[in-house]
Amino acid sequence: MSQDKKKTLSRLLTSSLLLHGLEAFAIPVKKSFDIDKIGTQESIFPFLAGAGPYFSYPENYGIPIEPPNKCELKQIQLIARHGERYPTTSKGAKLLSLWKSLQQYPKSFNGSLSFLNDYQFFIENEDVLEMETTIDNSVNAINPYTGEMDAKKHAREFLSLYEDLLDEKKEFAVFAASSERVHDTAQFFIDSLGSRYNVSLQTISEEPSSGANTLSAGYSCPAWDEDQYSNITEKYSTQYLIDIASRLNFENKGLNITANQANMLFTWCAYELNARGYSDMCNIFTREELIHYSYQDDLTSYYQDGPGYPLIRAVGSNLFNASVKLLQESEHLDQRVWLSFTHDTDILNYLTTVGLFDNGKKLDPSYVPFRDLIFHKSWIIPQGARVYTQKFQCENNTYVRYVVNDAVIPIESCSDGPGFSCEANNFYQYAEETMANMNFFQACNTSSVSNITDLTFYWDWKMTNYNATLLKE
Numbered sequence: 001m002s003q004d005k006k007k008t009l010s011r012l013l014t015s016s017l018l019l020h021g022l023e024a025f026a027i028p029v030k031k032s033f034d035i036d037k038i039g040t041q042e043s044i045f046p047f048l049a050g051a052g053p054y055f056s057y058p059e060n061y062g063i064p065i066e067p068p069n070k071c072e073l074k075q076i077q078l079i080a081r082h083g084e085r086y087p088t089t090s091k092g093a094k095l096l097s098l099w100k101s102l103q104q105y106p107k108s109f110n111g112s113l114s115f116l117n118d119y120q121f122f123i124e125n126e127d128v129l130e131m132e133t134t135i136d137n138s139v140n141a142i143n144p145y146t147g148e149m150d151a152k153k154h155a156r157e158f159l160s161l162y163e164d165l166l167d168e169k170k171e172f173a174v175f176a177a178s179s180e181r182v183h184d185t186a187q188f189f190i191d192s193l194g195s196r197y198n199v200s201l202q203t204i205s206e207e208p209s210s211g212a213n214t215l216s217a218g219y220s221c222p223a224w225d226e227d228q229y230s231n232i233t234e235k236y237s238t239q240y241l242i243d244i245a246s247r248l249n250f251e252n253k254g255l256n257i258t259a260n261q262a263n264m265l266f267t268w269c270a271y272e273l274n275a276r277g278y279s280d281m282c283n284i285f286t287r288e289e290l291i292h293y294s295y296q297d298d299l300t301s302y303y304q305d306g307p308g309y310p311l312i313r314a315v316g317s318n319l320f321n322a323s324v325k326l327l328q329e330s331e332h333l334d335q336r337v338w339l340s341f342t343h344d345t346d347i348l349n350y351l352t353t354v355g356l357f358d359n360g361k362k363l364d365p366s367y368v369p370f371r372d373l374i375f376h377k378s379w380i381i382p383q384g385a386r387v388y389t390q391k392f393q394c395e396n397n398t399y400v401r402y403v404v405n406d407a408v409i410p411i412e413s414c415s416d417g418p419g420f421s422c423e424a425n426n427f428y429q430y431a432e433e434t435m436a437n438m439n440f441f442q443a444c445n446t447s448s449v450s451n452i453t454d455l456t457f458y459w460d461w462k463m464t465n466y467n468a469t470l471l472k473e
């Protein structure tokens with residue numbers, strides 16, 4: 001309410017008995033609070049390249065995620081990403097430098113950037129870079145999208161589905177890669193399970209020297225060349241970025257935002273959502289621009305970390321092989337629930353080997369292949385992503401299936417079991433065929449960084465007690 005209107009109101013009411021009650025309504029709301037903006041931007045989360053807050057897989061086929069009727073759970077595996085976070089050190093530096101150059105603009109901002117005239121940057125100090133967003137480090141007390149809250153809510157949802165399985169053995173291990181934010185996510189999850197459980201958090205080194213005994217095989221893969229297919233990914237038209245820059249520069253005479261800087265504004269939007277709960281920067285894009293941005297990211301990921309790069313199947317086989325082994329041994333292992341936390345790329349590598357998001361059609365850089373696109377990177381690995389493997393028994397048979405971000409994603413060639421699951425022996429055969437002739441250690445040239453050829457931590461954690469030093473990466 002403007003000062004003038006407020007004055008008029010109080011003059012009218014000066015001698016009124018109602019004064020007290022109405023004055024309360026006239027108390028100006030602290031501007032940074034912005035409560036009515038929270039929650040209004042969720043429809044764009046799927047377009048933010050997996051950098052923005054968690055959302056459930058948008059194309060849910062309608063298959064209930066609970067095990068089918070009369071089926072008994074035998075084992076649950078989880079591979080989860082850390083939660084909502086601040087930008088990495090390198091992205092943070094670019095954002096800070098963009099913010100500094102915007103502050104040099106001598107006039108007040110006009111048009112869609114006018115919110116910058118009264119704005120506080122969302123990275124308040126450099127210590128938060130690389131870190132999970134938490135209740136403590138949020139720039140807004142009512143931010144609903146902290147990594148901390150996401151992990152805690154996830155743990156409660158986990159309990160609502162799988163508590164009985166957990167209660168069979170209240171003492172168990174949880175596994176986290178040695179990145180600090182990954183470790184913190186696991187700890188928030190564990191805290192929220194409650195004090196009934198005695199959980200040992202095993203921190204698995206993600207240094208290259210850990211070789212195959214890792215949740216982050218990509219770091220142990222010197223043969224991986226991210227630019228291998230840049231000849232394809234670079235073909236995607238960046239006209240949409242030029243359009244954004246031109247529009248902002250037209251609205252603000254003398255501003256010289258470049259296409260590269262326009263690209264950084266999407267990053268700004270995504271990470272500000274994680275830190276503040278909303279971002280006015282997100283409102284400068286048209287839907288078309290968001291779709292271009294999102295597809296360009298799918299395309300890049302597909303050829304760098306996914307099905308478009310043949311080496312990736314070998315990288316992901318390190319974890320998939322271990323996962324299959326755990327499934328096969330479920331009746332002999334004293335732990336029924338295997339919870340692991342790591343990075344987005346590692347989950348993407350793993351799912352690439354499993355083959356869940358590959359229809360064999362290579363992503364095309366010359367257009368957006370709307371109908372053929374099942375590799376939506378941001379849908380698969382948003383912040384807080386969670387990939388479950390369920391093994392359950394129905395009558396005399398056991399079955400396996402995947403639940404990705406709250407949606408059952410069937411293995412299409414093996415989905416004739418209850419709840420579109422895959423009969424266990426068929427699943428093992430599928431896995432064997434998928435990984436035939438695959439060798440992570442050789443394909444990755446891992447011997448040049450480590451001597452460790454096997455993933456053993458799920459089996460030897462009690463003896464080893466994994467406690468790797470935490471890294472800010």
Ligand SMILES: *[C@@H]1O[C@H](CO)[C@@H](O)[C@H](O)[C@H]1NC(C)=O
Binds near residue numbers: 198200
């Ligand atoms: C928790 O488990 C550890 C072994 O992992 C054991 O040493 C410890 O006594 C247990 N604590 C409680 C409170 O049961």
Ligand SMILES: *[C@@H]1O[C@H](CO)[C@@H](O)[C@H](O)[C@H]1NC(C)=O
Binds near residue numbers: 222223445448
């Ligand atoms: C594998 O590592 C060796 C020793 O470091 C190196 O000479 C060779 O070029 C590497 N090969 C690949 C494909 O990365």
Ligand SMILES: *[C@@H]1O[C@H](CO)[C@@H](O)[C@H](O)[C@H]1NC(C)=O
Binds near residue numbers: 228229231232
């Ligand atoms: C791109 O590069 C890869 C090898 O790095 C090559 O196999 C492929 O043929 C190239 N594709 C195009 C379209 O140039």
Ligand SMILES: *[C@@H]1O[C@H](CO)[C@@H](O)[C@H](O)[C@H]1NC(C)=O
Binds near residue numbers: 110111250251253
């Ligand atoms: C503000 O932007 C609008 C276009 O959105 C433009 O027509 C107008 O001239 C701009 N005003 C100034 C002062 O640059």
Ligand SMILES: *[C@@H]1O[C@H](CO)[C@@H](O)[C@H](O)[C@H]1NC(C)=O
Binds near residue numbers: 104105106254255256
């Ligand atoms: C933008 O570029 C113009 C022309 O090169 C220059 O005069 C102006 O100072 C630049 N403005 C900013 C904010 O860098």
Ligand SMILES: *[C@@H]1O[C@H](CO)[C@@H](O)[C@H](O)[C@H]1NC(C)=O
Binds near residue numbers: 395396
């Ligand atoms: C399950 O196995 C038992 C014992 O082998 C057998 O009697 C029963 O008929 C089987 N049930 C089904 C549905 O196949």
Ligand SMILES: *[C@@H]1O[C@H](CO)[C@@H](O)[C@H](O)[C@H]1NC(C)=O
Binds near residue numbers: 317318
């Ligand atoms: C899977 O693990 C077995 C040992 O349990 C090993 O012999 C095989 O080579 C592994 N396969 C892959 C693809 O890692």
Ligand SMILES: *[C@@H]1O[C@H](CO)[C@@H](O)[C@H](O)[C@H]1NC(C)=O
Binds near residue numbers: 448449450
């Ligand atoms: C592998 O093991 C050998 C013998 O133990 C050692 O000399 C070598 O430094 C190790 N290599 C790496 C990369 O750890």
Ligand SMILES: *[C@@H]1O[C@H](CO)[C@@H](O)[C@H](O)[C@H]1NC(C)=O
Binds near residue numbers: 467468469
């Ligand atoms: C991990 O535990 C071992 C054995 O208890 C200890 O020697 C080592 O210093 C610990 N490392 C870290 C990083 O805490």
